Amino acid sequence: MSDFVLNDSDTDLDSDEELQEAFAKGLLKPGLNEEIEKVQKTYVNNVADLRAKLKEFELKLPWVETVDLVTSVAPMAPDIALQMQQTAQRRKNIMENTKGKKQYDPTEDPVLNEFKRENLIHRQAQAAVVDGIKRLKDLNMPTKRPDDYFAEMAKSDEHMQKVRKNLMSKQAEQARTEKVRQLREQKKIAKRVQIDAKLKQAADKKQMLEQLKRVRKGKSTDLDFLEDNKGNPKNAKAKVNKKRAMKDSKFGFGGKKKGSKLNTRESSSQMDGFNSSAKKKPFNFKSKSFKPKQKNQRPGKSKRKNAKR
Incomplete structure (x- = not known):
């Protein structure tokens, strides 16, 4: 392993030798790494020359040409x-x-x-x-452009239709997004109201149970909370079924039904609401009313004979 380890002194010698060879070949020249003094640039505001140059390219045109x-x-x-x-x-x-x-x-x-x-x-x-x-x-x-002036449009009708369609689709998308957001807000509000109602119901139930517990233990004798609970719409009586009420009035609730419409001594002796035929008024079919028919004021036979003469 020691054969492959390079010594630092050997690398330094190699680098020095390479630099000497480069210097001998003329690749390294003195003065390349010297610092150059920075010359500060001065700006001159030559107003006279600027105005002269402005007059050279200035065009004195009327306002209609430049607008x-x-x-x-x-x-x-x-x-x-x-x-x-x-x-x-x-x-x-x-x-x-x-x-x-x-x-x-x-x-x-x-x-x-x-x-x-x-x-x-x-x-x-x-x-x-x-x-x-x-x-x-x-x-x-x-x-304004004259009526007989024709010019080619920069954009074709097809392009403008595409632009209009794109704008309409964006507007519809914004409206749909706004509607979805409103529905989401409404759902949140409805859910919050439902949760509040359930919490209130649970609190009322808990309060009623606590009061009932106090009554059972003999700590209280007030039973008004039961009356308040009866006033709850859930405990209210259901609506009357009209069909059931009609059948009850027609058929009753059981018991004897035969002979219920027969006359008795009491019913036969009652004359309330009875109208005899003498008291009835004649019916006038022309006027369809019960007003008495007026007699025709026709003269007698002798008067009619005298009238013919």
Whole structure:
């Protein structure tokens, strides 16, 4: 094993010999590893030369040729402000419900910042368009394309249909996601209400058992809690079955039924509600009522004969 171990002194000699051979061949030259002094660069603001160079390539064109504008940002529309507020609230709910539950900072949200940036660019362009159209009208420049002007669109109709379809699918997906989220929230609320109801029921039952235990041991004689328990809707009487009630009224609950409708001495002596035929009013079939029929005021025979003469 000792034959394969290299001595440090041997490696140093080999490295020195290699350096000497390289120096003899001219590969190593003096001064390669010397430090070079750094020269600090000075910047000169030559205003005169800069202005002269600017005049060389400056084009003095009218404003119509350049249409350059410097305007302020247009005011934000109310619907855009509401949409931005809803987006911020939705992003806050999403970030707070994720794992980790970090504190939400709207200034560090990339999605919300991108939305604000696009809105700012849109408002800046809107203000520039309003100011530019006003200046063009003052210069009597046409701002609308003539009716007989035909131009080739940059995008084909098929491409625009694809874009529209993509936007509609994204909107439908967002609506579906929002609906699923609302259903999930409703399920959570319903489950929480159900758990609260079960806990309340268990607490009431425990309280009733404790009071019953006190009564059994003779520590209390108050039995009002039993009356309160009877008032529970679970212990209330069931609804009356109308079919059962009709059969009970028709057939009764057993007992003698024959001869129940026969007249007796008491029933025959009672004349309540009995109307004799003399008291009945004649029925008028034309008017379909019981009003008495008025007699026809026809003159007598002698009067009719005298009337014919």
